[in-house]
Amino acid sequence: MPTPTLLRSVRVTKTHKLSAAVLAAAGATAALTIPAATGDAHAATSAAPAAVKKVSANGQPAGAKAKAAEAKAGDAKETATLADSVKITAVAGQGHTAKEAASRAADRKPVEPAKPKYADNLDGWIKESLAIMKEKGIPGSYEGLHRNIMRESSGNPRVVNDWDINAKNGIPSKGLLQVIQPTFERYHVEGTANDLFDPVANITAAANYAAHRYGSMDNVNSAY
Numbered sequence: 001m002p003t004p005t006l007l008r009s010v011r012v013t014k015t016h017k018l019s020a021a022v023l024a025a026a027g028a029t030a031a032l033t034i035p036a037a038t039g040d041a042h043a044a045t046s047a048a049p050a051a052v053k054k055v056s057a058n059g060q061p062a063g064a065k066a067k068a069a070e071a072k073a074g075d076a077k078e079t080a081t082l083a084d085s086v087k088i089t090a091v092a093g094q095g096h097t098a099k100e101a102a103s104r105a106a107d108r109k110p111v112e113p114a115k116p117k118y119a120d121n122l123d124g125w126i127k128e129s130l131a132i133m134k135e136k137g138i139p140g141s142y143e144g145l146h147r148n149i150m151r152e153s154s155g156n157p158r159v160v161n162d163w164d165i166n167a168k169n170g171i172p173s174k175g176l177l178q179v180i181q182p183t184f185e186r187y188h189v190e191g192t193a194n195d196l197f198d199p200v201a202n203i204t205a206a207a208n209y210a211a212h213r214y215g216s217m218d219n220v221n222s223a224y
Contacts, residue, residue, distance in 0.1 A: 139215070
């Protein structure tokens with residue numbers, strides 16, 4: 001019969017072996033379980049769906065409507081800018097065209113010849129009167145005007161006759177061709193001064209009167 005000490009030794013040995021066996025079994029299980037767990041985790045990770053994007057009520061991604069509105073606003077702004085640019089270009093073009101048209105019209109406008117300048121003396125007065133007479137169709141020559149002026153006033157545009165019948169009647173003859181006021185008013189030529197003492201107005205009115213009464217001042221050789 002084994003002794004108590006031997007029995008304890010055997011038990012201890014058996015317990016030790018059993019523990020070792022349990023540990024070994026546990027280790028094997030762990031070895032088998034850990035890789036499986038790792039594989040499962042990897043598979044789970046691979047199988048897991050990607051992050052889910054937020055969607056709006058109409059099924060579009062969140063913010064899509066805002067982006068679409070922003071894009072539409074950008075297009076509208078670009079269109080408006082383009083329209084403004086076209087409008088500005090058109091207005092500028094019209095202004096340029098109008099300016100060119102005005103320039104062409106100015107170029108086509110006939111240039112009026114410069115009015116000749118006459119000397120402020122008897123020669124100049126007669127020549128200016130002859131130019132007006134020609135324009136108005138009043139006959140007369142330089143010689144006829146000059147001859148009658150020298151007889152009537154000696155070329156003094158301010159002379160006044162205060163002794164003849166006209167003077168006695170209160171309407172004295174005045175100026176280069178000694179014209180009375182009623183005659184001057186009746187035969188005054190438009191375009192000349194309305195002044196009996198004005199040399200050109202006096203000559204032209206007298207020539208007009210002589211043309212009506214004598215045919216021309218050239219035909220006058222005495223008081224008329």
